[in-house]
Amino acid sequence: MATTLTGGNPHIVTLPNTPSTSAASPQTIIQQWFNALQTQLSRPDSIDLTNIFHSESWWRDMLALDWDMRTLHTASEIQDFLRKRQSQTNLSSFKLQDKGKWVPRVEQVVDGLTWLSSMFFFETAAGKGKGMVRLTQSDDGHWKAYAIYTSLQELKGVEEPLGKRRAEGTTESMPGGLAGGTWIERRKRQHEFLDAEPTVLVVGAGQAGLNMGARLQNLGISCLIVDKHERVGDNWRKRYRTLVTHDPAEFTHMAYLPFPQNWPQFTPKDKLGDWFEAYASIMELNVWVQTSVVSAEYNDASAEWNVALSRGDGSQRTVRPRHVVWCTGHSGEARIPSFPGQESFQGTLYHGSQHTDASDSDVRGKKVVVVGTGNSGHDIAQNYYENGADVTMLQRSGTYVITADKGVFMMHEGLHEDGGPPTEECDIVSESLPFPVQFALSVHGTKRFADAEKETLDGLRRAGFQLDFGPDGAGIARAYYTRGGGYYIDVGCSQLIIDGKIKVKHSPRGITGFGPRELRLEDGSALPADIVVLATGYDNMRTTVRKVLGDKVADRCQDVWDLDNEGELRAMWRPSGHPGFWYFGGNLALCRIYSKFLALQIKAVETGLSTGKRDQQRANKI
Structure with missing residues (x-):
């Protein structure tokens, strides 16, 4: 037992x-x-x-x-x-x-x-x-x-204004009545925070920041969201041209506002960017675009931040929130390795985060090496092949592969699927088991997916692609929550590998350096290359904090992601180690689900139910 x-x-x-x-x-x-x-x-x-x-x-x-x-x-x-x-x-x-x-x-x-x-x-x-x-x-x-x-x-006593508790909406029912202005007059003042400081500053207006802002405002907590891009949704629009979400629509709803019934199963990046922009408007979120954090200092005595912001019009504004929520993306800061001889390389070398589209230049016949076999590596390799390049993927260690048309839908059977139970109930059930137990159950699920996808997986093995189902065979679940990567959700590239249209080179010991037109490997071989794309992943979110906010803040924060000794994710959606500072990120579904819990933690601090100090101290010990 x-x-x-x-x-x-x-x-x-x-x-x-x-x-x-x-x-x-x-x-x-x-x-x-x-x-x-x-x-x-x-x-x-x-x-x-x-x-x-x-x-x-x-x-x-x-x-x-x-x-x-x-x-x-x-x-x-x-x-x-x-x-x-x-x-x-x-x-x-x-x-x-x-x-x-x-x-x-x-x-x-x-x-x-x-x-x-x-x-x-x-x-x-x-x-x-x-x-x-x-x-x-x-x-x-x-x-x-x-x-x-x-x-x-x-x-209790601060329930969200949902359903029968919704606001009346007439000017007379608003605080101060007509003297306080009409809805649009109030919105303009609220958006610029002319009358009061924001209680929470959210940095980043992607799925994390927008879900977070909506939850906070629904709990009556004033929130300013800042984003460096020109428009809300640009964090998706400005990624590579062929990107679509890898999770189905029923799984990726935003808080309070599900996608329409005719929404596609997998959302193109520009369509999702437009949805984010509409969401920010519909939910009345206070978003300042083209705005960056210049500096931030925390006053322990007053439990307050002093944050200098630079706005797109050249002006600066200092705000004094009690909380900062860091929503710059779990995959935010590119991990860019360097290699001997790199400066002598006469071709093109760049990180996958900088990829836009292979059609930006004539790549027909060019030899392209994509270093890395995660989602981005596969998508970029497929993009180059479809534009006529001779593509090789360089694989150092095994990768878990699951197909979007079979395995992904099997993952969501009985929960987040068309015609399924209410999203709010599915969210409860999907998060209700401890991660270690989820992983143990995933071992059985991963075997079922592999049986359904046997033809694809066998084809990849024959093509020399190394598969990795994880140390316990838990597949994508363990890979995502412990590594934040190491998997590919197949949307077409696997068949190109199976057919030999995209080649795979396995190099367990990695790269020794570059020559003028080649990539040299530890086994003594070399790959001719005109273009090398480093699809080598991203650093811990704490790296971004250190880069933007400095050592004083970063040193008090924990690293983010992977499981702590209890089996919960480190620092994400919960105390970070630094008072008044919270990390928030993840895929669309996780941002919908955990935005509720982080908003409640902040509300508990603001209402005196929690000091936050004990939990921050405990976070530093785990």
């Missing part, structure tokens, strides 16, 4: 084996379990989980028990944590979901693992939330918790 740790990686776990079951009444069993949990929670100092949690159980919490994101593993650890927090938290009022997909039910998860699951609602002293519970059966027949998830969704 145990979930065990294996190997040298603390986040590789073995899923439990459970007895086969045909539970007659999942609702009764789960309700009885919650009754027992509530009994224990009613006596905080002496909580005893022995009879309702397996020894190797999990509790993932988003702000309900602590103003941070926590993954607790083992019943004893969960018990100790609840004893320390329950008297303040007052976790209570559990209610099972009674309609929709995630009512109490039996789930055959994978071979050998069956659990009872249900979505549920709860309250705390601070707010209300939703969660998921999974119970597995012991050999003696007792149902105990294998995994529970609690996520705070709203704060």
